[in-house]
Amino acid sequence: MKAIGFKTSLSIEEKDSFIEFETTKPIPGAHDLLVKIDAISVNPVDFKIRQSSAKDTVLETPKIIGWDAVGIVQAVGEKVTLFEVGDLVYYAGDITKQGSNAEFQIIDERIVGRKPKTLSAEESAVIPLTALTAWEILFDRIRVNADKDKGKSILIIGGAGGVGSIAIQLAKKIAGLTVIATASRPETIDWCKQQGADFVVNHKDLVKSVREAGFENVDFILDFVDTNAYWDTMVELIKPQGHIASITGSAEPLVLNKLKSKSVSFSWELMYTRSMYQTEDMVEQHNILNIVADLLDDGILKTTLKETYHGLTAENLKKAHQLLESGKTIGKIAIKF
Structure with missing residues (x-):
């Protein structure tokens, strides 16, 4: 071959x-x-x-x-x-x-x-890769509940990328969250809005942009760009008892102690964990992909x-x-x- x-x-x-x-x-x-x-x-x-x-x-x-x-x-x-x-x-x-x-x-x-x-x-x-990543970070790591969390705010750092694009759709259309996505160019801002973002903010001055959009703090944050670069920003923007999750890894150790006073949770997401470790729930990726296929066929996701x-x-x-x-x-x- x-x-x-x-x-x-x-x-x-x-x-x-x-x-x-x-x-x-x-x-x-x-x-x-x-x-x-x-x-x-x-x-x-x-x-x-x-x-x-x-x-x-x-x-x-x-x-x-x-x-x-x-x-x-x-x-x-x-x-x-x-x-x-x-x-x-x-x-x-x-x-x-x-x-x-x-x-x-x-x-x-x-x-x-x-x-x-x-x-x-x-x-x-x-x-597949982006949908599995976005689904797992929302529903397996943060454990967003569509009934309990409907209307809560989520900040998606890197909204126009592959994972960000489908995460916006899942957060908005399946979880019922208020979605704030980051982008800076006209074409990426427009793309995020097409995916369903309620607000698009500029990642170059993220704290200021989020607050100008009307949010002092947010319930959830997804980092799809650079955990180290945005760590202090995420610490400042997350609500007390909120949840931050990231897929990007960390070149430098994260100062988790900065989350302590707010009792904030932090999670990593790696889509390969289930297959790499042959976890007992490995078949969940089969189930997730079939659910996503149905959502695409029904026109709920695109x-x-x-x-x-x-x-x-x-x-x-x-x-x-x-x-x-x-x-x-x-x-x-x-x-x-």
């Missing part, structure tokens, strides 16, 4: 930052599906792993990355019960295994959902696709990575095979 990978971590402008090669089609294990991929999308995790996973070394076999795919089930493992050959599926993958930048991929059925019926392959491919490239080529992956690395991406990028 055709695949695209890399043997060493190079700048995306370098000729061999991605290479096309032929490799053996994988064989599914007991709980695996073999999926013939039709479309993928690209996320910031892709370029971060490309930049860091083969530094100062040359791999013998190219590393295949990519997390987000849509395709058709070609074969199933002996213990598979959730899918059959011929099913159309979508998923975000497992960071510990080979990725989706290939013609075929094996994937554990417990982290796979049915493809939305009303969306194209590329419209569906941009959903795809966050912004741009599509055509063809599984090294050049298309380079273009997608360059755009993501620029930090100016709006919504999501898909590649249709």
Whole structure:
């Protein structure tokens, strides 16, 4: 099968930052599906792993990355019960295994959902990683309750990105929250409003912008940009007994003691935790993806696709990575095979 990978971590402008090669089609294990991929999308995790996973070394076999795919089930493992050959599926993958930048991929059925019926392959491919991340951070980490928390305020830092785009929709349309999203350019402000944000504030002076929007403090904060850079700002803006959650990691230790006087909770979210540790509730990602597919098919949620490239080529992956690395991406990028 055709695949695209890399043997060493190079700048995306370098000729061999991605290479096309032929490799053996994988064989599914007991709980695996073999999926013939039709479309993928690209996320910031892709370029971060490309930049860091083969530094100062040359791999013998190219590393295949990519997390987000849509395709058709070609074969199933002996213990598979959730899918059959011929099913159309979508998923975000497992960071510990080979990725989706290939013609075929094996994937554990417990982290796979049915493809939305009303969306194209590329419209569906941009959903899984960001929807799972946004769903888990809202409903598993913060544990937002649509009845108890309806009308409460949530600040989403990084509203126009892939995760921010779907988080705005889930927070507004499913959780019933009052959504404040950050953006600074006219096109990103407009995008956040299209996703359903009630207020769009400027992240360059966030405390001032939030308060000018009429909020002294907010109930919940989601950080999709930089935990360290926004830590003191989030500490100031969060309400007593509020909850902050982040996906971005921390280059420097966080001073959690700053949350103590307000009795504020803090959570990390990593979408790969369930698959990485084979948690007892790993199948929840299957359930979440099916719920999201229903919401998309019912028109309650909408795809966050912004741009599509055509063809599984090294050049298309380079273009997608360059755009993501620029930090100016709006919504999501898909590649249709």
